[in-house]
Amino acid sequence: MNTVIFDMDGVIIDSEVIYIDFFKKVLQDFDVEISEEDLFSLAGLSQQKTDEFLKSKLHRKPEEVYSLMKKYIDYDKINYSSIVMDGFYPLLKELKRKNFKIALASSSPKKTINNVLEELDIKDEFDAIISGEDFKESKPNPEIYIKTCEILGVRPKDAIAIEDSDYGIDSAKNAGLTVIARRENRFNFKQDKADFIVDNLQDIKLILEKFEKEKNGVYKIRRKSKEFVKAMFFIDRESFNDNVDDCDIYCLYRNDKMKSAIIKKHDKIIYKNVESELDYKLILEGIENKEIDEIR
Numbered sequence: 001m002n003t004v005i006f007d008m009d010g011v012i013i014d015s016e017v018i019y020i021d022f023f024k025k026v027l028q029d030f031d032v033e034i035s036e037e038d039l040f041s042l043a044g045l046s047q048q049k050t051d052e053f054l055k056s057k058l059h060r061k062p063e064e065v066y067s068l069m070k071k072y073i074d075y076d077k078i079n080y081s082s083i084v085m086d087g088f089y090p091l092l093k094e095l096k097r098k099n100f101k102i103a104l105a106s107s108s109p110k111k112t113i114n115n116v117l118e119e120l121d122i123k124d125e126f127d128a129i130i131s132g133e134d135f136k137e138s139k140p141n142p143e144i145y146i147k148t149c150e151i152l153g154v155r156p157k158d159a160i161a162i163e164d165s166d167y168g169i170d171s172a173k174n175a176g177l178t179v180i181a182r183r184e185n186r187f188n189f190k191q192d193k194a195d196f197i198v199d200n201l202q203d204i205k206l207i208l209e210k211f212e213k214e215k216n217g218v219y220k221i222r223r224k225s226k227e228f229v230k231a232m233f234f235i236d237r238e239s240f241n242d243n244v245d246d247c248d249i250y251c252l253y254r255n256d257k258m259k260s261a262i263i264k265k266h267d268k269i270i271y272k273n274v275e276s277e278l279d280y281k282l283i284l285e286g287i288e289n290k291e292i293d294e295i296r
Contacts, residue, residue, distance in 0.1 A: 001160055001178065002101060002154065003152055003154045003160065004101075004160045004161075005103045005160070005161045005172075006105070006106075007163045007168050009108060011085065011163065012084065012088055012120075013080055014083045014084075015078070016187065034058075040187045048137060080115070080120060084120065086200050087202030090201075090202050092125060094205050098208075102126050103126055103130065103151075103152055104129045104130065105145055105161070106131060107131075107139050108131065113131055117129070127152060130147060130148045130151070135147075138171075140167040141174075142171050143175075149175070159177045160179070161177045161178070162181075162182065166190040166191065170193065178195050179195050180196045180197075180198060183197050219252055219254045219282060221282065221283055221291060221293065222250070222293040224249045246266070247263050248264050249264075252279050252283050259274075259279060260279035
């Protein structure tokens, strides 16, 4: 997994509840009442699906509704910086640090997407920015995700989509992506088709680490005997300043071959010989979680 594709509304920013509040004002102006269930069903809808909803439920031309809604939005200008989802910035920073390809695939209009990204000053962080406006059918049609993967030059099976609505989840799953959903209980979304559900976007880092571990093969952490310290690293009592009896050596084995090792004296690491920072991290996690094979 080397690619992450974000939805925007409900994932990067908590905007859906704000748009619904604006829509309530429009309904009052039109003197129209609809059920709360119908109102919440607007969350996560594409432009095309919203148009269909307005025609069937309000019996109004979509342009008429949007024009009035725009007046409210312009009057009560949305401060997008104040509604960024918890954990988004740390996640974005981690993805950039690990050189992931990052894209945005949103059903929102291009103008709205640009306004959000420019206000948050993150437009340049994305390798591709795709709007549902560019497609005859947006989510749940999978085309938006298929096209985004084509632009990035990656296979859908090597990409992760971060979504919240059932339309978005269906779109990404049908395109062949792994889907992580940000848990959302306000709008009756059906999120059971997602591969993972997280409460905070920062938790996605743990899922990415899981994929990284799997990519690096099956591994075991073993604590070796005291004498192994000397035998494996050619350390004798003359050149080794610490008492071997006070030390523990932990080795990472992958496919039954030792790849990395550290030596600990009490709680202090006094020596390490590791193939990668990932191996080092796995050894420390194994020690902390007591996932260690018996001394050999």
